Amino acid sequence: MKLDELDLEKIKQIRLNKKIAIEELSLALGYKTRYGYQHVEKGRRKLPAFKMPTLSRLLGTPIDDLYKKNSNLAGMDKSVKYCDGSLESVPNAREERTKCENL
Incomplete structure (x- = not known):
């Protein structure tokens, strides 16, 4: 998934x-x-995947709704458990899980 x-x-x-x-x-x-x-927001910089749960929470919108309708989100592992034990939905969850485990 490209951001x-x-x-x-x-x-x-x-x-x-x-x-x-x-x-x-x-x-x-x-x-x-x-x-x-x-x-x-102007498309000049990519939003890191680990910031997606925060953006989603602040906007009160599910992460999937922040992507264009033609995006292929099917089959992605979109849940990640953070170090504090909370679960969030985020693209590239496997990478985020590794970051969490290394803290």
Whole structure:
């Protein structure tokens, strides 16, 4: 799954509809300035897969709904258990699970 299959326009519309400032979302996703996330939303930078659960939670939208409709999500292992024991849905879960285990 390539992250360029995110529906960036839909993500932006959800953020605007929920009146979430780009600065707020950027900081919540771990960027130091508003421009970190703004570059993602404009397609200039890829959003790392491990940030997808946070973005999904902040927007109140399932991760699958943040992808373009023609994305092929079938057959993916989309659940990952984080170090705190919580379960989330995220693309590339196998990679994320490895990161968690190495902490």
